Structure formats: structure tokens, C-alpha cells
Amino acid sequence: xxxxxxxxxxxxxxxxxxxxxxxxxxxxxxxxxxxxxxxxxxxxxxxxxxxxxxxxxxxxxxxxxxxxxxxxxxxxxxxxxxxxxxxxxxxxxxxxxxxxxxxxxxxxxxxxxxxxxxxxxxxxxxxxxxxxxxxxxxxxxxxxxxxxxxxxxxxxxxxxxxxxxxxxxxxxxxxxxxxxxxxxxxxxxxxxxxxxxxxxxxxxxxxxxxxxxxxxxxxxxxxxxxxxxxxxxxxxxxxxxxxxxxxxxxxxxxxxxxxxxxxxxxxxxxxxxxxxxxxxxxxxxxxxxxxxxxxxxxxxxxxxxxxxxxxxxxxxxxxxxxxxxxxxxxxxxxxxxxxxxxxxxxxxxxxxxxxxxxxxxxxxxxxxxxxxxxxxxxxxxxxxxxxxxxxxxxxxxxxxxxxxxxxxxxxxxxxxxxxxxxxxxxxxxxxxxxxxxxxxxxxxxxxxxxxxxxxxxxxxxxxxxxxxxxxxxxxxxxxxxxxxxxxxxxxx
Ligand code: LRH
Numbered sequence: 307x308x309x310x311x312x313x314x315x316x317x318x319x320x321x322x323x324x325x326x327x328x329x330x331x332x333x334x335x336x337x338x339x340x341x342x343x344x345x346x347x348x349x350x351x352x353x354x355x356x357x358x359x360x361x362x363x364x365x366x367x368x369x370x371x372x373x374x375x376x377x378x379x380x381x382x383x384x385x386x387x388x389x390x391x392x393x394x395x396x397x398x399x400x401x402x403x404x405x406x407x408x409x410x411x412x413x414x415x416x417x418x419x420x421x422x423x424x425x426x427x428x429x430x431x432x433x434x435x436x437x438x439x440x441x442x443x444x445x446x447x448x449x450x451x452x453x454x455x456x457x458x459x460x461x462x463x464x465x466x467x468x469x470x471x472x473x474x475x476x477x478x479x480x481x482x483x484x485x486x487x488x489x490x491x492x493x494x495x496x497x498x499x500x501x502x503x504x505x506x507x508x509x510x511x512x513x514x515x516x517x518x519x520x521x522x523x524x525x526x527x528x529x530x531x532x533x534x535x536x537x538x539x540x541x542x543x544x545x546x547x548x549x550x551x552x553x554x555x556x557x558x559x560x561x562x563x564x565x566x567x568x569x570x571x572x573x574x575x576x577x578x579x580x581x582x583x584x585x586x587x588x589x590x591x592x593x594x595x596x597x598x599x600x601x602x603x604x605x606x607x608x609x610x611x612x613x614x615x616x617x618x619x620x621x622x623x624x625x626x627x628x629x630x631x632x633x634x635x636x637x638x639x640x641x642x643x644x645x646x647x648x649x650x651x652x653x654x655x656x657x658x659x660x661x662x663x664x665x666x667x668x669x670x671x672x673x674x675x676x677x678x679x680x681x682x683x684x685x686x687x688x689x690x691x692x693x694x695x696x697x698x699x700x701x702x703x704x705x706x707x708x709x710x711x712x713x714x715x716x717x718x719x720x721x722x723x724x725x726x727x728x729x730x731x732x733x734x735x736x737x738x739x740x741x742x743x744x745x746x747x748x749x750x751x752x753x754x755x756x757x758x759x760x761x762x763x764x765x766x767x768x769x770x771x772x773x774x775x776x777x778x779x780x781x782x783x784x785x786x787x788x789x790x791x792x793x794x795x796x797x798x
Contacts (some may be wrong), residue, residue, distance in 0.1 A: 314747035317385035322648035327748030340367030346405035373692035385465035387485030406438035434592030465544035473539035481548035542750035549746030555769035567717025574604025615659035674731025690726035714742035
């Protein structure tokens with residue numbers, strides 16, 4: 307039988323990839339066909355996505371695949387959460403989508419919480435409070451872009467928007483719907499209450515579909531332009547984190563947690579249903595919708611953004627380091643010289659990340675890191691210590707015992723961070739696969755096309771197909787001393 311191929315268009319905040327997947331001899335074979343930068347654009351005082359540039363780059367990847375003459379059965383897009391595009395019947399795009407870090411939500415976020423109260427928003431959505439959430443961006447649009455909203459038919463979250471450009475079918479897949487903080491996971495619909503309270507135009511909200519829904523064939527225009535025939539567009543887990551967690555090579559037991567590691571560190575457990583109560587609200591944990599009706603109970607931690615932005619800043623100053631170099635440099639730097647609280651608001655969108663880190667150290671009476679090696683070490687140690695605190699809180703909130711931490715995504719390539727995570731958490735770390743988001747995307751397509759029949763089958767296939775590296779906890783005393791220092795910084 308000829309191989310069946312699935313195409314994953316995987317969009318991250320730093321780069322996008324077109325990946326080709328197929329199952330051969332009982333294993334998933336995945337190939338990166340095209341990679342391109344995505345990064346936000348600073349323009350006229352705002353931060354935006356060049357979404358049509360991204361769309362064009364995806365088409366380059368598709369044409370490379372078409373040139374091979376293989377049988378492509380389907381394609382699907384996954385992306386970062388919360389951002390969206392506005393469009394109407396005649397205009398494919400009404401404005402450049404805002405990047406979630408754009409400062410326009412800051413005051414609206416505070417104001418929104420004051421008017422309706424955190425309790426109400428949380429009981430409606432079960433979603434963690436972050437000023438980047440779609441809800442606060444839509445409120446900003448109502449207040450400052452009402453002319454634009456008045457001509458928009460709908461909004462679509464990023465991956466769903468690109469799926470729409472591919473298929474002509476406008477749907478929001480549930481995993482991305484839940485990142486908006488306007489989705490009610492109990493009623494499984496948009497929250498009418500929040501829509502009414504914040505005067506959001508009801509017509510903007512598209513129908514919601516579940517993970518693994520076939521939207522329809524790619525449009526005739528794209529089919530002939532890119533020489534691809536009979537390709538179905540599938541809404542997999544449009545949310546990259548949802549796709550990544552579906553690809554965690556874990557079994558049916560519940561003593562494991564995941565860390566989807568990239569620009570963000572998404573750390574949590576999988577639950578059969580949302581957990582929406584006062585303790586979860588107080589801890590600011592989230593219940594995102596996952597594949598097969600699961601809930602991703604997790605915390606968004608700022609993640610490798612700290613290192614990515616530092617690297618950008620050194621680049622501007624003419625110093626080029628790749629991530630492998632930065633890890634090696636961090637390894638040789640002095641341990642626990644200075645620690646930061648990665649959650650501190652100054653790290654959300656600073657103009658100069660190393661300066662923001664140095665200012666945190668000054669304010670807390672610690673030595674400022676002097677070299678990229680010291681900065682990188684400080685970032686990786688601080689992240690690992692925050693993983694520890696987060697896992698402990700998750701155990702308390704869910705009553706689970708976590709024995710293993712699965713680290714997936716690009717960040718799992720950092721063996722130093724993997725070892726730090728094992729040391730800090732006192733748990734075994736299982737690292738890989740690196741391309742978890744694309745793998746989840748591909749295998750949920752295989753599920754939608756009836757080539758796989760369950761989440762368990764997806765995970766088993768991942769386990770059989772990729773090498774998973776193990777890291778055992780080490781240096782317990784040093785890390786527990788550091789944890790105390792870290793806790794003091796966090797409670798300032
Ligand atoms: C990671 C991610 C995360 C969201 C953030 C905006 O890429 O999707 O889950 O919260 O981007």
C-alpha cells in the first residue's frame with residue numbers, strides 16, 4: 307500500500323514549520339520540509355503579526371511537498387494561543403492581527419477585572435488570568451477599533467484563521483476557543499454572559515468544533531496554485547500546546563506531568579474535566595480544552611522567552627550565539643549566583659531583557675549577571691525552580707502524586723534545563739519528542755482520517771517512534787537551598 311502523508315503547519319512565536327508525517331512500519335516518520343521566521347512586527351507603536359507573510363511561507367512548504375508527487379491526505383495548522391484575525395465576506399483580512407504582548411490590554415485588563423470581578427470570569431471560563439488573553443484584546447477593539455469591528459463578520463484565532471484561508475470554512479477549534487477566556491467549558495459554548503457584559507458583538511463568534519474535525523477540502527484556488535489535489539483540511543488541536551500534550555508519550559496512569567517547553571513553559575497535568583474552584587482561582591491555574599474532551603490543567607510560565615529575548619538583545623549588540631552555545635556557556639557559569647522570579651511583570655515585554663534581568667537582581671540585592679553565560683545560567687536555574695513550585699502546587703490542587711515530568715517541545719533540547727528540572731523537582735524527567743506540536747498535529751489528522759482510533763493509540767505510536775532521554779534528580783541539598791532563596795524572592 308502507498309504511504310499516506312499528513313502535513314502539519316506548525317506556527318510558533320519564533321518560527322513556523324511545514325512538517326510532513328507518515329506512518330511506516332508501525333512508526334511515525336516526520337520530516338521538516340520548510341522552516342521560516344514568524345516573529346512579531348513593531349509598527350506604528352503596536353506589535354502585530356505579518357499573517358499573510360506566514361501564509362505565503364506555508365504555501366512555499368506545500369509546493370515543495372506537491373513536487374514530490376506523494377499522496378497527501380490532509381493538512382492542518384496549529385499555532386500559539388489567544389491572537390486572532392478579523393475578516394468579512396469580501397475582505398480576507400481587515401487588519402494586521404495584534405501580537406498578544408501588545409500593551410493595549412494592560413489598563414483594559416485591570417479595568418475589566420474590576421467591573422465584573424475575577425470570580426465571575428473564572429467561574430464562566432476556568433481560565434488563568436493573563437492580560438494577553440483574547441477577551442482583553444477584543445475589549446480593546448470594542449473601545450478603539452469599533453469602526454473595524456462594525457465591518458467584521460467574524461474573528462478567528464490564528465491557526466483557525468489559516469485553516470479558514472486553506473479551506474474557506476470558518477470554525478474555531480475548541481482548544482483555541484478555550485485560550486480566549488470567553489469559552490465556557492461546562493456549557494461547551496462561548497460565554498454569553500461575558501459577551502453581553504463586555505458588549506462584544508455576538509456575530510463575531512464562529513461555531514466551535516471539537517479536536518479532529520474535518521473542515522473540508524482545500525479551496526480550488528489553492529489546489530491549483532499549489533498543485534495539491536484531494537487534500538482535506540482538518541481542525542486538529544489548533545492550539546499548539548494542545549497538540550503537544552496529545553503527543554506526550556505517557557501511558558494511561560496519572561502520576562505524570564508535562565512541560566511543553568518553548569517560548570512559554572506550559573506545565574501541568576491532564577484531567578478528565580475542568581477543575582474550577584476557589585483554590586484554583588487563587589493559584590491562577592488554568593483549564594484549557596484538550597484532545598478527546600480532556601482538560602489541560604496547567605500554568606503558563608514565561609519560559610524560554612527570557613533566553614530568546616536576551617539572545618535578540620545580544621544579537622543587536624553584534625554578539626551571535628545559538629541555543630546550543632548558550633547552554634554550553636550556562637553550564638560553565640557559577641551556579642546559583644543570582645536568581646529571578648520569571649513571573650515578574652517586567653519580563654512580559656521588556657525592550658531589553660538582559661537589562662530587565664539585571665534590574666531584578668539589583669532590586670533584590672543580588673549580583674547582576676555580567677556575561678551571557680551568567681544570564682543564561684540565571685534564567686535556566688530560575689525556570690527550573692519555578693517548575694518545582696508549580697508541580698508542588700498542582701499536586702496540592704489536584705490531589706495527584708507526580709512522579710515523572712515529560713518535557714516536550716523545542717526546549718527539551720536543552721539537556722542542561724532538563725537536568726536542572728530533574729534536580730529542582732526531585733522527579734525523573736523524560737525529555738522528548740522535540741517536535742511534539744507537529745507530531746500531535748499529524749497524529750490527530752491520522753485520527754480524523756480514521757487511521758488511528760484514540761489518544762492512547764496516538765501516545766503509544768509516539769513512544770515507539772522517538773527516542774526519549776531520561777534525567778535523574780541530583781544534588782538535592784544544593785537545589786533545596788536554592789528553592790528556599792527562590793521562595794523568598796517570590797514572596798517579596
Ligand atoms: C504557546 C502558547 C501558550 C499560550 C501562548 C500565547 O505557544 O500557545 O499555550 O498561552 O502561546
